[in-house]
Amino acid sequence: MADWEQGSQDRPVEAKSANPKKRFDGRPSPSSEVTRRPLSTARPSRIINQVPDDILNDSLLNVAISQLPSNYNFEIHKSIWQLRKHGSTRVALQFPEGLLMFACAISDILESFANVETLVMGDVTYGACCVDDYTARALGCDFMIHYGHSCLVPVDITPIKIMYVFVDIGIDVSHFVETLQKNFQKGKRMALVATIQFVAALQTARQHLASDYVVTIPQSKPLSPGEILGCTAPKLKDSDLLIYLGDGRFHLEAIMIANPALPAYRYDPYAKVLSRERYEHVDMKAERKNAIERAKGAKRFGIILGTLGRQGSPKVLDHLITEMTKRSIPYTTILLSEILPAKLSLFESAIDAWVQVACPRLSIDWGYAFSRPLLTPYEMAVVLQETDWKQDDYPMDFYARDSLGPWTPNHVDPNKQGSRK
Template sequence: MAMFTTKTIVSVHETDQKIRSANLSTTELHSLFEIERCVRWIMERNLKKVCLQFPDNLLCFSANVTSCLEAELGFKLYILGDGTYGSCCVDEIAAQHIGADAVIHFGHYCLSPTARLPVLYIFEKRQIDVTSFVSNMRERFSDPATKILLLYDVAFRHAIGAITQQLSESYPHLAVSKLLTDEVNQNENYSILGRTFKIEDELDKYQVVFIGPEGHCLETLIHEIPGCRFYIFDPAKHKSIEDYHHDRGRFHRRRMYLIEKVKHARTLGILIGTLTVANYSAAVDRVKTLAKNVGKKCYIIAVGKPNVAKLANFPEVEVFVLVACPESSLLDSKEFFQPIVTMHEVELALNSQYVWGEKHVTDFRTLLPGGCNYVAEKNSPDDYEVSHVSLIDGRLHSFQKSSPEPEENQHSTAISMKGDTTVSNPLVSHGLGLSSRSWTGLQQNLGETEVALCAPGLQGIPQKYTHEHYLDK
């Protein structure tokens, strides 16, 4: 449970109880959700239709926060319900359905850039004892010449200024990251996953200290910076800075297996995991191009948040390629019937020019032309056969390059926001019959279903209900 810093001084236990019960005073509510800042931001831009997005753990405060804002602004606001994809991403799609001017996003943010609407980010403010953390740093790194890179979860951004001020006196080679939402200094010479910082030497010469809990944020940073030693300090669990041990060998073995599955597959399903992150459509086009070059078929599938039941509807697809934000890309697919891979595995499997390394790229934008991890594929003749021996079954597999697609299917901009604020969701089909299928969820059918009186249901247990007298014979 997140711990927040408020203007009212309360104990850790008391704060936790208040958050669990959603019982906050008006003063605490204004402080935690920065009501004055939200009002000022809306009024400065003369916005009239604004959506508020809350993660699940803060949704209990949504009504009170909205009431406070509406009282200051004098007009109604909209609360976004269940997100189209992950709560760490701004749900611009839902906001555009009502023609919103902007979005205020509360809680954790994955720092993926957006492209459609102005967004104000209000981060959680988790509690941290700055004095205790600084003391722990000086005990752990006794040598002032140590090169330290300080990374942190966005929930601790509010305390970084005080931490930096105290640590800079002890460590002249300290590098502290800034977030995508901050004003970036031109002197910053390194950027990773929405964080920028200035370093004086090679990155692998630095000791990395991460402030925050274990989870997707920390895992993605570790995969993007493989040569550094990581330390973690989670104020909710740790009393001191601890070594963070990550089983890189196991992780790489799993990724190598998935790479082989991509090579082995004849049919790939490009799973749309975001309609918000900038350049997602270019990433889809990139996967389609790589697949076509080696004779594989591709199908674009948009199902919102993926789960086992949804993806089981596509048994013809052998491997799904998830195009999503970095923190949502590494999806554990062990429970799924088909494996789910990232764009990085596709590059390693289908691009002969891409070389395997310790770094695992989770930000698909860097794999596109112009990105720091982009590698152009080797030009090849129009007609050729691709063969390889699978490390999974030991057999020789051959793929014939497919014929060019019609012009209208060359680009994946079909899955995007239309002018009427609806989302197109085509399933491009070339022989699998996907275009003839349809699925519907729970429909209200208002005015179509005859109203019926309530009737008593079954009583007893499934082995023998009370009306099943024949079981007594």
Template sequence: MLRIDLKPVFEEIKKRKAKIVLLQFPEGLKTRNIEIASELQKKTGITAVSSIDPCFGACDLAEQQARQVGADLIVHFGHSQLCNTEIPTIFVPLNYELEEKKLKGLAANCSEILKKNSIKKISLCSTIQYLGFLDFLKKEFEKKGFEVEIGKGKNISAGQVLGCNYSGISKGNDAIVFFGDGLFHALGIAFSQKNRVFTMNPLNNEIKELAQEKDLFLKKRFALIEKAIDAKKIGILMSCKKGQFRLQKALELKAMIEKHHRGAFLFSADLIRPDYLLGIDVDTFVCTGCPRIAIDDAGSFKKPLLNPDELKIALGEKKLEEYETEKFF
């Protein structure tokens, strides 16, 4: 169950005497859009406008829409602040509700597995929805005799991981313990650090070390990289979303591609979607926007879509063994 605390939103609306407020929801929360908009309108007297464009992260602030509708404030749900804002914005994280008993049980089971693997010092990390449980888990692991660190992170909260930012993981540990669900972030951690990675999933209670998943992921990515090795024309995609726009990176890639005597062509879009790429006569694409696009949506693109580091491997600038997660920080 997701918990949303609207109190800071009420306070901010009152403080700013806001009249029109633009609301941004992640896809998973759109079912509660009407409920939240109604409550805000009823309690504060504002006019709420809900942006219905897909929103996958705090990199995607609907500032242009806010200007167009004359909003005094943006309320961005589900993510924490990532970049500077030009319009006053309040970020409202969503937190899962988990019982202490469950957390204790998970920490105890995970401790046993870590001890069997002779691990003494761990780095704890998580995604935004579970971040509030890290301090509790830290104490639980410490009670079991582990040395536990929660990294500080650049542009993110302590211990937080994002698909483009793994700076919230402290270094110098025997292993990293990721508390969260899904494979994407866990794999991102595994390919951004040298340490062993264990996952503790509060949704299915599974605790395990990432091993086979890493090999399988690498095999799939290498199959795509291989297809791009002989590419003669390469399209470089830039997302114009505020926190994803990386012109410098795109220009560096262009220079690298041309050094290898291939054609390099720049493309820009707000949202990078498979159907937007149909009909573009290049052999392969490289994406400088959100690293998730090339990973999560790989099967939807008709031509290979690589992340920048993967293109380096395809062009022989880097070895496959040096495969790394694409990060912005």
């Protein structure tokens, strides 16, 4: 969580960067001021459909569920119903780091009330791209529950049954709304975005803000309306300002990169603080352009396919190999679950530049730490002259269907008949 300076009650804080900086987060460090409003208890509701009454009204089950935070929706009733319906016997549970503290309690509940064996997958889970269904299958699981992320990997392509639990988090929506009303003039065109845990709260907030502001909840398909990822965020049109609902900056930085001219604010639902957020676009783009120029002189490339869950896209890998083969560019393909400077340094005598098919933010945030250029697929497309360098609009469209080109996993050619909407 960022540090805050107490100050006026009428203006948002200026977020401060951590020092020393561990990754390039594009954040300067000005002074800051705080905005707070009186508390209330509004929270978005979530309707559970089709779950039988005998599960919903199981008193022992409900007592067990009461041990979990009441404002976190782990969808326990639905999970038990799904496990019973599919006759599951061994279930893999996958959590991001921030939810692992609840893993043992949820495991006990599912084992007791669904009569299954559970395996908690403890490897790091950075995002929705890290769904580890193949490992779950290899461990003999017939069902997997992935917590805290949206269904970036469709359930109809996984080798075992999978259920995504977004973990909606109930927040003080009234405080969020009142804070925005206190700080922004009526009539402003306001874009609201969040991580998947808070998208329901965005919809509730829009209803209350619509009478005073022009409110949009943008969408970058296949993501949900208002949802952004650290690598995927929409370009915004006809907006005066951007409001991000969530803690941390990682996801927010994606939409800031995609919209460099748009003022960005973050409302932390836990600290109940509104902060003005900034990003050093010039420094980031200079670093990335320099990496591209250095890579143009490479004699041999290393192509890294990420193996952490579903991070690595074979489709993107195939595209890179095809384009490099056309141009007679030598390359070596390497599979890695974690891309670390020390690991890549072992290849320095043979590899002059890297392109990684794992997480674009690894190159953007950490590229400076590697001794050889570490490019994203988009940046490699610039090297291959498939596309131009976007000095003003660095693309954050990695999982978007309307991405710039076939160097992204979900790209749909707009000229193709029957393209997905």
